[in-house]
Amino acid sequence: MRRCEVVGLRVEDLRVAERRVFIADGKGGHQRLVPTSSRFFDHVAAYLDAERPPDATTDQLFVVLKQGGRGRPLTAAGLDQILLTARTRAGIGHATCHALRHTCLTRLREAGMPLEAVQSQAGxxxxxxxxxxxxxxxDWLTSQYRKAAEVIDA
Known part of the structure; x- marks a missing residue:
């Protein structure tokens, strides 16, 4: 998902039984359903149970957890700050939400997801x-070439 799609998620956008997330307002105003891992839903359930303030008055899924803005909708800048803090703790020099999106899509393709499916997943x-x-x-490209060459040679 794009950063703006993440911060725009509402609790009712979660389709837990389907393991999908409804993107109500994607880029260009497009809507889509995004298949999402069970781990995502496990983490969201833990967040809702233990971290999200019960008195939050917004329907947005992700809210500020620190004092001052506690319970208010998380913004793109707030998400960037969370990532910066995580990068610093992990000793990683450069990582952005957009770079993580690139990495996710690349890994899906390397895992065998057809390019058209990656396109749909990305919106x-x-x-x-x-x-x-x-x-x-x-090494992924090499393995794909070798598989294709075996078929051609056969």
């Missing part, structure tokens, strides 16, 4: 945009 109108996002490892 891209053009498959060419999806191709730009992918940063495929040389």
């Amino acid at each position: 891209h109108a053009s498959i060419e945009t999806t191709r730009i996002y992918l940063h495929l490892a040389d």
Whole structure:
């Protein structure tokens, strides 16, 4: 998901039984259902149970947890700050929400997800945009070539 889609999620956008998330207001005003891992829903359930203030008055899923803004909707800048703090703790020099999106889409493709499915998951109108996002490892490309060559040689 895009950063703006994450901070825009509402509690009712979670389709837990389907393991999907409804993106009500994606880029260009487009809506889509995004398949999401069970781990995501496990973490969200723990967040709702133990961290999200019960008196939060917003229907947005993610809210500020620190004093001052506690319970108010999380903003894109707030999400960037959370990532910066996590990067600092982990000793990582550079990582952005957008870079994580690139990594996620690349890993899905490397795991065998068809390019058209990655495009749909990303919410891209053009498959060419999806191709730009992918940063495929040389060893993945080599393995794909060898598989294709075996079929051709057979």
